[in-house]
Amino acid sequence: MFPRVSKYCRLFLATSLKVNSKPRRLPGFSLPEVIVSLSIIVMITAIFLSNYRDAEKRSDLSMSAQNLVSDIHLTQSYALGLAEYAGEVPSGGWGLHFDSATSSADRYIIFADTNANQRYDVGEEDPNSGGRTIYFSKTTRIKGFTGVTSPLDITFLPPDPITTIYGGSGTSTVVDIILTEIVNNTEKSVQVNFLGLAEALD
Numbered sequence: 001m002f003p004r005v006s007k008y009c010r011l012f013l014a015t016s017l018k019v020n021s022k023p024r025r026l027p028g029f030s031l032p033e034v035i036v037s038l039s040i041i042v043m044i045t046a047i048f049l050s051n052y053r054d055a056e057k058r059s060d061l062s063m064s065a066q067n068l069v070s071d072i073h074l075t076q077s078y079a080l081g082l083a084e085y086a087g088e089v090p091s092g093g094w095g096l097h098f099d100s101a102t103s104s105a106d107r108y109i110i111f112a113d114t115n116a117n118q119r120y121d122v123g124e125e126d127p128n129s130g131g132r133t134i135y136f137s138k139t140t141r142i143k144g145f146t147g148v149t150s151p152l153d154i155t156f157l158p159p160d161p162i163t164t165i166y167g168g169s170g171t172s173t174v175v176d177i178i179l180t181e182i183v184n185n186t187e188k189s190v191q192v193n194f195l196g197l198a199e200a201l202d
Helices: 007-020 031-080
Strands: 094-098 107-112 132-135 140-146 152-157 162-167 170-172 174-181 186-193 198-201
Touching: 031 094, 031 107, 031 140, 031 152, 031 174, 031 186, 031 198, 152 174, 162 174, 162 186
Parallel strands: none
Antiparallel strands: 094 107, 094 152, 107 132, 140 174, 152 162, 162 170, 174 186, 186 198
């Protein structure tokens, strides 16, 4: 029979074995693994933010085009509804004025054609009398027009209403108003024809 081992011997042996045994490896990440993981997260975040900003700008451009179409329809309804300007129905109906010059490419004007010349004249857009000046978003501008040169006036004369597209180079039966997003230079067009139909083109 083997001699009984005292509790002090057992304690000594257990302590010795712990000291001499290999240290147990604790679960976790090494420094290179942490650096690689953080780099991947930063890269994915940067790509996401870049795509998000681009999508936001494209969305602004599309929204500006749709708002323009709505304002064209609104101006037609002014003409059909014989809306008054400064207390009188304008003899030339209602219209929209566009100018692609740098100083005015960030807006367009809804005006009353008070002298029936089918063109915009300064003072026909007074907001207190019924006119309006509409500004695009910060990054959207009028780039130009197809079919006519700048400036462009589109008027609607009741009762039909008769639609007149009048540019710097004369009249036209159809015009594309080209809007641009000035950071990425993406474009979207709004087309208007002699029937008064307006639509945003892809």
